[in-house]
């Protein structure tokens with residue numbers, strides 16, 4: 001059976017209970033279990049399947065490979081008026097972000113702009129939870145992380161970059177901030193993995209096989225190399241993310257992360273850079289006036305029938321809170337087997 005077959009409906013509470021049970025069963029400490037499970041619940045709630053409970057399989061594998069410090073106690077270092085560093089001590093990235101966020105926000109309020117570097121973390125997640133949380137608190141936010149070297153540069157055939165996501169959040173009046181979050185590869189690797197599990201071909205342009213030929217075979221692209229989005233533009237953005245969320249914060253590039261992995265096929269290990277800007281500090285008593293002008297940009301997009309990024313997520317969120325989520329029966333069986 002592939003994931004394309006039967007689906008099973010779960011409530012979000014059932015998703016949370018399943019995620020917490022699997023993570024606890026694999027020895028993760030309680031604080032990390034809560035933080036990591038919540039990320040997966042958010043992924044399912046917003047119908048982002050590549051970063052929902054599918055990641056339990058990835059976490060279980062990464063933990064069994066010995067690549068996560070299960071009871072890591074992150075340490076927050078206040079290193080400059082506008083800089084905070086959180087040493088994740090080899091654990092997952094969610095708890096370090098929770099611990100560093102209040103410090104980052106206080107610094108951004110004081111200085112107008114501040115950054116947090118999360119170091120020595122295992123990263124398997126989407127970045128929109130971070131920028132959405134900061135934008136809900138009134139900040140303009142950016143987040144970046146390298147991953148494993150899976151992606152070839154434009155014009156090349158050998159992996160250099162990670163799938164290196166880039167996320168942005170902008171505070172808005174009304175219920176939801178403006179948020180986008182995407183890989184600088186044509187698509188997240190998790191999406192190709194889901195195609196492989198479902199036995200579905202991938203579109204041309206997502207990857208090349210080990211001989212450098214364009215392929216629609218998900219497994220061949222996973223063995224070969226993924227491609228950047230937008231050719232040289234995605235390639236340059238991926239390079240920027242390697243630099244600013246790698247060496248700039250004293251952490252690994254994607255090539256170093258995959259070398260450290262040593263073919264364990266565990267989640268990427270390294271750092272994440274998050275930047276927060278406080279419009280109130282930047283603009284003083286003109287902040288409300290200028291943020292109101294920003295609304296015209298969104299209006300000009302939606303008034304012609306185009307949609308804003310995250311609109312699909314926010315709509316899914318309303319639906320799944322009431323009706324729950326649908327997950328492939330085969331995926332659910334594979335996850336439940338982790339509890340045996």
Ligand code: NDP
Nearest residue numbers: 125126127147163165180181182183188309310311312313
């Ligand atoms: P997509 O290519 O699906 O792009 C996602 C973004 O584009 C979302 O903000 C989405 O909004 C928006 N979007 C999609 N279609 C439209 C449209 N027609 N009009 C306007 N906006 C649109 O995602 P990716 O495959 O590139 O990445 C998926 C996730 O994988 C991300 O959350 C990323 O953080 C994560 N990731 C994590 C990595 C890591 O190392 N930790 C590595 C790589 C990826 P909406 O959600 O509403 O559809």
Ligand code: PYC
Nearest residue numbers: 124147163188189190
């Ligand atoms: O889907 O590319 C991906 C990914 C890498 C790390 C976490 N997600």
